[in-house]
Amino acid sequence: MSANPPFLTFATEKEKNNTTSIKALLAKYVYYWPVLLATTVVLLVIAFVYLQFADPVYEIKATLLVNPDKTTTSQQDGGQSVLNRIDLPNSAEIVENELAKLKSAKLINEVIRDLELTVSYKVKNGWLYDDVYYNGPFKLRMIKSDLDFGEKSQISLKITVKDEHTFLMENDAGNLQAFSFDKIVHTAMGTWKLEPTKEIINFKGALLKVTLFEPDKLTAFYQKKIDASLEDKLATAVDLTFSTNNKQKGKDIINHLIEVYNEDEIDEKNQETQNTIKFIDQRLASLTGELTGAEKDIENFKSAHKLTDITSDAKFELDKLQSNDARLNEINVQLSIVDGIEAYVNAAKNSNRAPAVIGISDPSLVSSIERLSQLQLQRDQMLATTPETSPDFEQIDSQIRTTKTAIKENVKNIKSSLTNAKNKLQSFNTTSESSISNLPTQERQFISIKRQQSIKENLYVYLLQKREEVSLSYASTVSNYKILDNAYSMPFKWPNKMIVYAIAFFAGICFPAMVIYLKHLLKGKIVDPSEIENELETTILGEISFDKDASSLTDNKGIINEQFRILRTKLHDLRSDGQQSRVTLVTSSIAGEGKSFISSNLGLVLAGAERKSILLELDLRKSAITDSFKLAKGHHGITDFLSGTVAAGDIIRPSGVTPFLDIISGGTVTSHPAELLENGKLNQLIEILKTSYDNIIIDSPPVHLVTDAFILARVSDLTLYVIRQGNTPKSELEFIKKLMKNDKFPLVNIVFNGVNNWKYGYGYTYDHTYYEVVPGK
Structure with missing residues (x-):
């Protein structure tokens, strides 16, 4: 068999396709191009108006260089061996x-x-x-606030400046009332005045318009608006950015945030x-009284016993004993400090005050x-900034426990080492004291008093020296950051004309x-042929295109007429040997589906x-066929x-279009057609007609509305x-699937009518230009 003739540009077989092609999808929307165009133009106009009135948004930026604390990032060699197991934080x-x-909310609150x-x-400027x-x-x-924001984040007042001394504001009754500047005003929001x-x-x-903001919500707002980020993950330069409509306000906020951050850093x-x-001050205050008492004891002892000097042997033993006592006193101080440290780390909860480490020479313990x-x-x-139950605390709590x-x-x-040294020094002191015991009783007593005075004096001088060292450190404390760039304004980032117009266009x-x-989804109408084929598990016998200019009867040329010829060919192929x-029943589910158009x-x-x-x-119940062929009404018909x-011969009438087509109209209207x-x-009528006609076409009522079609199906082929x-x-x-399954109608074939590929994007695409060619040219 030869291939299809080249002048036929439509498909004769419908292929199943469960996916919507891009071309079909676009075609469905192109049908509504006036709506798309009008909406786009309106939104572009709105975008233009917005650009004329929108306040520019500026980005304020500052840069800090954060230097990690040297005491954290560098450890002495002696301490590194002990701390090498601890996961110290890197830069x-x-x-x-x-x-x-x-x-943090703390710093933001200070800035606010x-x-x-x-x-x-x-101030109002136009709109x-x-x-x-x-x-x-x-x-x-605000002198006394009675503000109750409730769920609101702000409360606004409208103030009109009347002159340099008076302003106007709505009172509780809704009337404008004059108030004086610098005078106290009592309203529902509290007691206040305008300076x-x-x-x-x-x-x-x-x-x-004066707006008062709820403090907590305002803090949360600025926490979101202010961004702190690293310029580079490998560097310690921090960028602070803030977007605002007021450049000076943005600069003040960023600069003051840096200022309060510096103060907080130094305070810590x-x-x-x-x-x-x-x-140290507490220890010095205690030692002052003890040293004064020891010196007074020496003075009283010498006065009472008329002593002016001691022997050289006693001097030697005294110096040696004093040296041991000084070392013993230093050990006792260190033991006292070590005991304080031990109590601190063993406590279930610690205060913010860390134990003092003055006098501890072990660099590992100090670090x-x-x-x-x-x-x-x-x-x-x-x-x-974070609840204590947050998983973020697990790491730092683990580091605290390890430390x-x-x-x-x-x-x-250290305690064991100091205890051993203390025992040895006490042993040396016992030996020295035994030697001194051989001296006269008065000198031995004097040496004992003198030794107590020397111990306290040496400790007092030692603590004074340490206090000066700590005070010097306190006076020279500086922050760990350096300002690379103070707050400055970058070119406004919004509104961006290209982005605004692009958003409006899309x-x-x-x-x-x-x-x-x-609209198509919720309408629930059939638009895609594949919906029919997939649900009914059958192919569509023929498609008839939609033409708003077409009458109920087509002419002998054009795409719709050619589609009916294709349908005729397919019906011929379905004819039994x-x-x-053959009797062909044309029906549908509901009215308005074009069955009479198809029949005609x-x-x-x-x-x-x-x-x-x-x-x-x-x-x-209708006279659609009679109207389509423009036949005179009142003629006898089927009901008659x-x-x-x-x-039967009296009801047959010619169509007036072709001698090969006759018509039997409905006849006299009846109230009981079934x-x-x-x-x-x-x-009897069908059998009579079969003797004279090759094709008998029955235009029936909709199946889903009346029962007539089920009766007509009995005489149809x-x-x-x-x-x-x-x-x-x-x-x-x-419903159609059940009809086909129950064989209520003979040889059911589907005709897809009113196919508008331009509107819905589904169905075959036909080339109309072929049918516009004039024969002979």
Whole structure:
């Protein structure tokens, strides 16, 4: 068999395709191009208006260089052996902690309080309000606040500046009332007053909106708006950025945040030093009284016994004993400090005050105490922004426990060493005291008193020296960061014209497209041929295109007429061998699906092949066939034959279009058509017509509305079930499937009518230009 003729550009077989092609998808939306275009134009106009009135948003930026504390990042060789098991934080971890601190609620609250950000002032300028951050006409001072924000984040007042001494504000009754500047005002929000500034003269007659913000929500707002980030993961340079409509306000916020961060950093560094100075001062105060008492004892002893000097032997033994006592006293001080450290690490909870390490020469223990103090400070900082139950505390708590374990081991070793040294010195003292006991009693007593005075004097001088060293350290404390760039304003980042117009353009396309998609989705109508084929598990026998200019009868040219010819060919292929005459029932589920249109044009194309055909108007409730062929009404028809009033030959009438097509109209209107169809005469009529006609086409009522079609199916050989694109509900497919399964209709074949590929993007695409060619050219 030869291939299909080249002039046919439509497919003769429908292929299943479960995926929607891009071309079909685009075609469905192109149908609505006026809507898409109008929406896009409107949104572009809105974008233009927005760009004219939108306040520019500037990005304020500052850069800090964070230098990790040297006491943390570098350990002495002696201490490294003990701490090598502890996971000390590296520079990156320390900087991450500083980033969290810069955005902490504590520092943000200080900035808000110092810059008075809980109150904003905006002056009306046309339709909008402009911020007057630093050059406003007055300042609001709350004397006693009764503010109740509830769920709101702000409360606003509208103030009109009448003159330099008076302003207007709505009272509780809603009327404008005059108030004086610098005078106390009592309202529902509390007791307050407005203090005029030197700029008041420039705002005469101006309307200002004064907004009071809820402090906690304002803090949370600035925590989100201020961004602290590393310029490079391998570096310690921190970028502080803040987006705002007011450049000066943004600069003040960032600069003041750096200032309060510096103050807080120095305060934390001085905390340990202050604790040490306090400990030394307490010891010095105690020693002052003891030393005074010892010196008074020497004075009284010499006066009582008239002593002026001691022997050289006694001097030698005394010097040796004093040397041992000085060392013994130093050991006792260290033991006292070690006991304090041991009690500190063994305590269940520790205060912020770390134990003093003055006099401890072991670098390992000193570095461990410093490490523990830093970890405690870091944990306190985290508590300011994070609940204690957070998993983030697990790592730092583990480091604290490990550090305490190392300190305990170190204390144990140091304590043992100091105890041994103490025992040896006490033994030496016993020997020296035995030698001195041989001296005269008076000299021995004097030496004992002198020794006590020397011990206290040496300890007093030692503590004075340490206090000066600590004080010098306190005075020279500096922060661990350096300002690389103070706050400066970058070019405004919003609104960006290209982005705004791009958003408007794509929204103008996407929004109506979404509405169109939802419209088709919620409408629940059949638009895709694959929905029919997949649900009914059958192929579509033929498709008839939609043409809004087409009448109920097609002409002999054009795509729709050619589609009916294709349908005629397929119906011929379905004819049984030896079948001379065939009865074709044309029906549908509901009204408006085009079954009468299909019946009329199918009759024409069958007659066009010079096959004698007749069209029966058996939708007795309507006269669609009679109207399509423009036949005169009032002629006898099928109801008249079924009623027995006329013979079969009296109801047949020519179509007036072709001699090969006749028509039997509905006839006289009846109120009980189903009963007439079942009286048995319909079978007689069909048998009579079969003797004269090759094709008998029955135009029946919708199946889902009346029972007539089920009666007509008994005398039919084949059924053409019409489904119309965009009109037939998807729910009807289940009904049709049951009809086919129960064999209620003979040889059911689907005709997909009203296919509008331009509107829905589904169905075959046909080339109309071929049918526009004039024959002979």
